[in-house]
Amino acid sequence: MRTMNALLSLPSTLRRLLQASLERRGNGRAYLPVSQGPDGDVADEEGEKAENVGFGRSTRVQEVQRALGRHRFAWFGGLLVCVLLVTTLFSPATPFHHQRQRPTGEAHAHFLYLLKPASHADDEFCKTVLTAEVLGYPPPWLLDWDRSLDEPARTSERDLAKMTAIRDYLENIPQSKGDSLVLLVDGSSSWFQLRPEVLLSRYYRIIDEANQRLNYTVGEEAVEAEDLQQTVVFSAQNHCVANAANKPSCYAVPPTPPGHVPDKNRRLNTGTAIGPVKAMLPIFQRAIGKADGMSSSDIDYPSIMSEIFGEQELQRALIRNQNLSRWRAAWESFGSQLGLWDSVLAPRPGREAVGYREGTPDEFGITLDYGNELGLSIAPDANVLASKNHAPGSAGDTSARKLPNEVTSSTPPFWTISGYGLPSEQTWADVNLLLDSRTDSVPAVINFASPNNDNEKKSWWKKLWLQPHARTLYDSAALMPGMPTARVLGVNGTEQVFWKPKTTMEKAGARAQNGGWMAWDSVCNGEGTVREVFGDGLGAWKDPAP
Numbered sequence: 059m060r061t062m063n064a065l066l067s068l069p070s071t072l073r074r075l076l077q078a079s080l081e082r083r084g085n086g087r088a089y090l091p092v093s094q095g096p097d098g099d100v101a102d103e104e105g106e107k108a109e110n111v112g113f114g115r116s117t118r119v120q121e122v123q124r125a126l127g128r129h130r131f132a133w134f135g136g137l138l139v140c141v142l143l144v145t146t147l148f149s150p151a152t153p154f155h156h157q158r159q160r161p162t163g164e165a166h167a168h169f170l171y172l173l174k175p176a177s178h179a180d181d182e183f184c185k186t187v188l189t190a191e192v193l194g195y196p197p198p199w200l201l202d203w204d205r206s207l208d209e210p211a212r213t214s215e216r217d218l219a220k221m222t223a224i225r226d227y228l229e230n231i232p233q234s235k236g237d238s239l240v241l242l243v244d245g246s247s248s249w250f251q252l253r254p255e256v257l258l259s260r261y262y263r264i265i266d267e268a269n270q271r272l273n274y275t276v277g278e279e280a281v282e283a284e285d286l287q288q289t290v291v292f293s294a295q296n297h298c299v300a301n302a303a304n305k306p307s308c309y310a311v312p313p314t315p316p317g318h319v320p321d322k323n324r325r326l327n328t329g330t331a332i333g334p335v336k337a338m339l340p341i342f343q344r345a346i347g348k349a350d351g352m353s354s355s356d357i358d359y360p361s362i363m364s365e366i367f368g369e370q371e372l373q374r375a376l377i378r379n380q381n382l383s384r385w386r387a388a389w390e391s392f393g394s395q396l397g398l399w400d401s402v403l404a405p406r407p408g409r410e411a412v413g414y415r416e417g418t419p420d421e422f423g424i425t426l427d428y429g430n431e432l433g434l435s436i437a438p439d440a441n442v443l444a445s446k447n448h449a450p451g452s453a454g455d456t457s458a459r460k461l462p463n464e465v466t467s468s469t470p471p472f473w474t475i476s477g478y479g480l481p482s483e484q485t486w487a488d489v490n491l492l493l494d495s496r497t498d499s500v501p502a503v504i505n506f507a508s509p510n511n512d513n514e515k516k517s518w519w520k521k522l523w524l525q526p527h528a529r530t531l532y533d534s535a536a537l538m539p540g541m542p543t544a545r546v547l548g549v550n551g552t553e554q555v556f557w558k559p560k561t562t563m564e565k566a567g568a569r570a571q572n573g574g575w576m577a578w579d580s581v582c583n584g585e586g587t588v589r590e591v592f593g594d595g596l597g598a599w600k601d602p603a604p
Contacts, residue, residue, distance in 0.1 A: 165553035169238040170258075170543050171335070173227065174198035174248065174568070175220045181590045182247035182506075184582035185519065187568050188591060189250040192524055192531045194469070196543055196558035198243075199569050200576070201227060217359035218349050220244075225342040227571060228335055236336035239556065245329050245435065245505030247515055249522060251492060253468040255544040257502040258556065260431045260464060261332050264291050266549045268425035271315060276374055280381040286374070289423035290333030290341065292367070293433045293505070294323035299364045304408035306368030307361070310375065318428045319497065326367040326426060328360045329505035330433025333423070341366060341422050366422060372412060373420040375402045380414050430494050434501035438508040444495035445521040448487040461487055465500065471523060474534035480527055489523035516590070529592045533602045536566040566601060 172195055176183050190198055201223040202216070228240065239258070268288035273281050280286075298308040311324045331338070344366055349357045403412075427433065436442060448461045465486050472480040481488075493500045506515055524531055543556045560569065567577040582591070583598045592599065 165545070165555045166237075166548070167555045167557065169235055169559045170196055170254065170556040171231070171238065171240045171559055172196050172198045173201055173224065173240060173242045175202045175223065175244055176200050177202060177204055177216070179576075179581035179587075181587050182515065184578075184587050184591050186243070186248045186250075187578070187582065188528060188532055189522075189524065191535045191566065192528070193250050193253055194535075194538075194543055195241075195250060195254050197565075197568050199227065199559075199571060201571050203570065214355050214357040218354070218357050220359055221342055221345045221349060221362070223571060225339070225346055228339040228342060231335050233336075237334050238559075239332060240335055240338050242331040242338075243329070243433070243503055243505060244331075245507055247504075247506040248329075249504045249519070250502065251504065251522060251524070252465060252500070252502040253544070254556070255546050256464050256468050257332075257432055258544050258546045258554070260502070261291055262546060262548050262554075264425065264427060264431070265289065267315075269549075272374075275312070276378045277381050280377050283381075284377055284418050284421070286377070286418070286421060287423055288425045289337040290331065291425055291427050291432060292331045292363070293327035293329040293435050294426040294428050294430065295325050295327040295435060295437075296322055298325050299358075299360045304406070305365065306372045306402075307364035308368065309406075309409070310368045310372040310402045312371055315428055323426070323428050323430065326360075326364045326424070327435045328363050329435030329507065330427070330503050332432065337423050341424070344422070366420075367424050367426075369420040370422050370424055372402060373415070373418060376412065376414045377418070379403055429497065430499045430501050432501065433503040433505055434492075434494050434499070435505040435507055438511055442495055443504075443518060444493050445490045445518075446493055446498075447490050450487075461491075461500065472527070472531075474531070475538060476534060479530045480534075490521060491523060492518065492521065519590075520593070525593070529594055529596060529599065532566065532599065536602055538565070565603070566599075 172190060174183075174186060176186075187198060190196075202220045204219065206212070224242065231238070239261075241257070265288050268291075272286060272288055276286065298305075303309060307325070311326075314320055314322055314324055341363075345359075345362050348362050348365065434442070468486070470482070470484070471486055471489050472482045472484055474480060474482075491500050492504055504518075519525055540558070543558055545553060545555050548554045560573075564575045564577070567575055567581070570576055578599060579601070582588075585598075588598055
């Protein structure tokens with residue numbers, strides 16, 4: 059299959075040369091793989107069909123020329139096929155590109171659960187609530203609401219309480235909703251800046267590409283036999299949380315996929331996570347199981363989740379090794395011993411020897427958001443944010459900063475049911491978006507990891523595209539009728555429709571873990587909060603609904 063894909067990727071000129079070579083060698087018609095259009099039409103890149111090469115009467119000179127031509131084409135074709143086979147068998151995985159598909163079959167309806175661990179209401183919590191509702195996300199469900207856990211001496215207690223609250227919430231979702239998605243945002247401050255259809259489209263693309271990589275790196279037969287599948291996406295970061303080179307969370311994680319900055323963003327970050335309910339629940343059940351075996355002072359949420367991911371990747375390496383052919387296993391072992399490449403299974407001082415275990419007990423379907431497309435987590439003092447306008451001819455505009463299609467095709471930023479008092483003509487290219495200055499990636503969610511960089515957050519909040527119009531946008535969101543949160547295409551081209559978990563008349567606020575409603579008036583209308591969030595001098599926000 060990879061050889062077939064490699065042939066398809068050849069420029070049309072080279073493909074025609076190889077086609078001619080094969081035809082001449084066989085003195086007849088030969089066929090190369092052809093590409094398939096979006097409607098299933100089979101055609102090569104020029105939309106033409108290969109033609110028979112006819113041989114008529116010729117002079118002796120022409121016969122000699124044809125013989126020389128056959129020799130040259132045969133040599134060229136044979137060499138090209140050999141190169142393709144060698145690079146296919148021995149080259150590392152190549153980037154996989156997700157192609158947009160048309161919907162197939164009927165739409166599938168799901169809920170989208172937005173979970174936000176929060177101990178109390180403050181300015182940053184209220185920014186999460188406002189940006190989520192303005193952009194069309196469901197109101198967040200608040201977990202771990204206990205301000206007493208904010209004390210620095212109780213960090214481990216807070217992390218255990220957070221993991222327990224998430225597990226308990228997931229366990230209370232009916233099994234019939236197991237395919238619904240859970241979006242977990244975990245930062246001292248989490249701001250949304252792109253529509254839910256953008257985040258969900260990216261999620262399905264990331265999952266699709268990750269499953270293709272899994273099939274290649276582990277092997278399709280092993281993936282099918284062990285029932286491996288990527289379903290959950292966590293944020294990624296550069297450094298290893300556990301800060302220990304001999305732990306799987308550090309050494310066993312896979313390399314950064316092609317198309318991303320090499321050896322960057324390889325480790326798990328807990329700022330943003332998304333996946334089906336039925337896949338997220340076992341992860342947090344395992345996390346609580348690990349915490350139960352630790353002393354209370356050693357419990358650390360990011361370290362535990364990183365360890366779960368590292369153990370999964372170590373198990374996948376063992377599965378791959380178990381299914382290698384004898385010659386390939388010998389070749390890889392030989393290369394590892396010579397230092398040509400490193401193997402996570404190679405004996406190293408300080409690493410505990412592990413062996414293959416039946417039943418894939420460490421498989422949780424986790425992959426990472428290597429491009430920071432879903433969420434960007436910002437560590438203290440990390441200078442990685444930038445604010446850019448993507449309109450043609452704008453300051454600093456380059457082709458590298460062209461907005462992705464899923465952003466430009468989403469509902470425009472200032473679309474509301476009324477359009478009153480807003481620059482409704484502006485597109486996503488016209489507004490300033492926060493991005494990762496290292497890669498120009500525009501994340502759907504911005505997570506600030508530390509609660510202590512208040513001045514930095516205040517500065518960036520004023521640069522968020524929706525802040526100058528926050529009050530008007532929130533008025534419009536509060537008047538919005540019950541509508542689907544998003545419609546996107548899933549991995550197999552089926553339309554996925556997402557709804558808020560609880561459709562009620564209650565708007566502008568958040569929901570407690572027990573289901574009770576916490577209105578904006580009761581948690582976010584303090585004078586200082588209103589001044590920071592809206593910054594327009596108009597005082598407390600008033601619900602526009604009668």
